[in-house]
Amino acid sequence: MIYSMTAFARAEQAGEYGTLSWEIRSVNHRYLEPHLRLPESFRDLEGAIREALRKGLSRGKVECTLRFAEDAAGRSMQVDHQRAGQLIAAAESVAAMIKQPAPLNPLEILSWPGVLVGDAADPQALNNTALQLFHQALEQMKAGRLREGEQLARLINDRLDAIGTETATLRSQVPQMLAAQRQKLMDRCVEMRAELDPQRLEQELVMLAQKSDVAEELDRLGTHVTEVRRVLQSGGAAGRRLDFLMQELNREANTLGSKAFDTRSTQAAVNLKVLIEQMREQVQNIE
Incomplete structure (x- = not known):
């Protein structure tokens, strides 16, 4: 399962001495960075809350706010x-x-x-209630992170499908593009009325084919696409791994663009870079 780092949860509970409410907000961050806002009388909970966050989350900037609205109705005042x-x-x-x-x-x-x-409330009882309520809010937030993570995984898989289609189309067009380049070179020689040396022409065509060989880049793109799918399927804390794979995909797309010798290969490289950038933006939010 893939988890997003963006979520919000709120849990509230009314009791004899007042109303407790938790709000937890989470956004993307390189590491787990909790920020706690607690009333002074609930400071003893800080250690337990940090431990619960450490066990439940891997990454994200998490803001946890506890509010206690004390209810004095029906209580004797002195x-x-x-x-x-x-x-x-x-x-x-x-x-x-x-x-x-x-x-x-x-x-x-x-x-x-x-x-x-x-009448003073029992501090220990209030702390216990607040801690139980925090666990409820944390589970709500984790469920929200999961729902958004599943949506992010679907969006990324859609882009991976598009990359597969783009690379398959380009692979099928390479022989046609090489043939067109061969004919263009021959036509240029005719226009310049140059004497055609078949051996020299073959050498030029071989050099062109070598320079324009994108099979390795297409193979690597396919390998990286397969690995991205595997990571998404495996789930867990996959954000850093996916971010690395986005860099590798972008590297191959750049190399593909530098070898472009036809408008079709140039356009394919541009399309690939757009799809990879769209995935990279989504990956930034994955835990």
């Missing part, structure tokens, strides 16, 4: 007198430095983080 006293003392100290300070607003004191507290 004032942390010690924290409120510290806040009031600090406010009065600053007020002493001002000529006409505004009076302290009790509601502003209560709205300060940590002054008004409710």
Whole structure:
């Protein structure tokens, strides 16, 4: 199975003390590069999350964001007198430095983080729930990467079919193109009214045939196409291998273009390079 590196997943769960939600975004990258955004009270999960990503993914830049919307409804609220006293003392100290300070607003004191507290949730229970929810989101993302990977494999196979058709057509046209070059050379000699030396003419034609021999490049293109299909069929972390094969395919297409001696072979080389570039762009997203 082929996996894309591009995917998105979201998982949410409401509980007694609030709502937990995970968002995981993944894009292509040379290596596995996780970025975690966690509330301070969930920092203990970082190691377990990184380990789960390492086991579940091979490559990609992965952004994992956890949000916790605390629900205070139905929970008894109490004032942390010690924290409120510290806040009031600090406010009065600053007020002493001002000529006409505004009076302290009790509601502003209560709205300060940590002054008004409710029944505390069990941190371990919340962490366990958050970790289970993360695994759900990760499985969703892997499923998305698989679906997109299967589509990428189909697109690449379509281009491989087109390359096979292009090379088969060119292979069948080579004898015709050589015959046309032979006739063109003979016609040129006639136009120049040059005396035809059959031996010299044969030597020129042999040199032309050698210079224009593209059988090796066509064979290598076929070999690389077969290998790409094999890698796609094998699946797994195939991105780097496929990227290497795209470079080799492009190398053969360039050599084919440099040996072109007919408009048909030139056009075939251009068509091949376009197809290879289209595959290369898709391969960049494969894990």
